[in-house]
Amino acid sequence: MLQAIRDQAQGWIAWVIVGLIVLTFALFGIDQYARGDKAVVVAEVNGEDISATQFVNLYNRQQQRLQQQFGDLYDQVVKDEELRDQVLDALIEAEEIRQWAADNGMVISDEQLAAAIHAADVFQDKGQFSQKLYEEVLLRNGYNIARFEMEQRKFLSESQYRNLTLASSFATSTEVDQLAALQGQQRNINYLRVDQRPFLKTVTVSDQQVADYYQANTQSYIEPEKVSIDYIELSQKKLAQNIETNEEVLKGFYEEHKAQFTLPEKRQAKHILITVDANTDAADAAAMQIVEEVQAKLAQGEKFEELAKTYSKDPGSAPAGGDLGTFEQGMMVPEFDEAVFSMKVGDISEPVRTEFGYHLIKLESITAKQSQPYEQVKSDVKEQYQSLEAERQYFELLEQLNTVAYEQSDSLEPAADAIGVKVETSELFSRQGGAGDVLSNTKVINTAFSEEVLKSRLNSTSIDLGNNRAVVIRVNNHQAERQKQLDEVSASIKDDLTREAAIEEASKLGAEIMEKLAAGEQPESFMKDGVEWHTVGWVNRNSQNLLPQMISEAFKAPKPVDGKPTWQDFKLATGDTILMQVSEVKTEALTDEQKAPLNDAFAELTAGAELAARLKSLKENSEVVKKAVYKTVK
Structure with a gap:
């Protein structure tokens, strides 16, 4: 093979090879071959790198967790910039703890790691x-x-650090008293x-004064940039309302999906x-x-119900002899559920x-599962049939x-005609959003102000609003940011200044009354229009x-001295003086x-404060450099 290449080195093969090498260096640069690939670093902690890979892994896990938690509201609740800051701060704190643990000889043994992994429910079978x-x-x-076991060691090391503080905190009887x-x-x-x-x-x-x-x-009187949009909405819920049905169709659907209209088995x-009072072997025993x-x-024949009243620590069921009522499989915690549904009456x-x-x-x-007659569930059958048909139609129309x-990106009318809906037009709204679930949706807002839709005036792609509901938008009108003129805002300014002046006058009157109260006048004597004694x-x-x-203010006030009342003045959010x-x-x-709860709360408060102080000390004694790349890395 090598000889064949040498033989052809003066011919067209040589030129092809040289051409490929030149192209490669032109695209990627010779410097890259000299240096080799370098891992992207998002932060340094005392000279130790936090890699983009670590950041992206944790960022993605946090993002998935929050998406599961908030669902369709994710984009409205979670700000990506804030999430990235939180993820990087968490990685920096973990690295500071890791370094402290290494410096102080704290290690996670193989036995500790194995015990933690073996105890995890997700890895257990029966x-x-x-x-x-x-x-x-x-x-x-x-x-x-x-990789997983390496990350678990880090996690256990971090937990061990925290537990060193938390486990040693306690409240003395004097503090609790x-x-x-x-x-009290x-x-x-x-x-x-x-x-x-x-x-x-x-x-x-x-x-x-207004001027x-x-x-x-x-x-404070700059009106932000605003847009109004044309949009068309496709909704499975609305499609379902227009799906026609008849008895034959519904009865056929009922027979085909009979299991859905069967009441499940229930057990009482x-x-x-x-x-178990504590997580210890002694408490368990x-x-x-x-x-x-x-x-x-x-075993001696005493009644279960009477023993439940005496011994059971379930405040909900103990007075009723331990009775939990009837429930379906899956409603109780897994261990309890598995036991109940494997027993005989x-x-x-x-x-x-x-x-x-x-x-x-x-x-x-045991109440056996029971098929419900068609006439009894007819409305549910109709609803489910329409929903399934609408779901099929939804994705076809989408x-x-x-x-x-x-294909016809200069107008929404053709798309609206294609799916049988009307084009709607919104009011003007800013980047903060507008009224209603469409204009307040973060995806819609971001798309409306995007380069493609706002500047190029093209139709957007479909924007998923969740629950099989989507919109396509285009900009109808654009209003640039502008300075509001005095005549536009003078009325609201005057109202604000008038209220501020009124609050100030009420405060002055309050101060005058306080002086008179201190001189011994009775509070009832000040009652008049606008001054009330309660x-x-x-x-x-x-x-x-x-x-x-x-x-809160009542318990901030000084205590009475020598039997004489004390007075405390403050303003309410309404502007009234109290x-x-x-x-x-x-x-x-x-x-x-x-x-008892005060004891636990005080110990927890002390532990939290001490842990926060330890973490603060770690931060103050660490040299941290954040790289801007963490704001965009994916």
């Missing part, structure tokens, strides 16, 4: 770890074993309300729930001891472990819509009879049961 399932799940999700005293505190309050609305009639705002305000705030069960005690009493199960604890289950009855809108009485931190802001009197303070002692 309660046991399955190597085959493990490999299949990783393959389906685009992972090889080495202090918090309980604050939580009550205050006797009354208040004067100085309404700003009467001053709206007395204050004056001149034309010069001066306009000149000082011209940027009772249970006794024994909770204590729970099992109670389970065995109940089993022993059942009258059976009492062995202990079933779920996330809630241990269950002893008694199956009371293809026609895209084809015609593309007697309230005792309130606690959870009282619902006042605005949350007023409750003068609040605190005349007495008392504390209602909390029970140990009421204190």
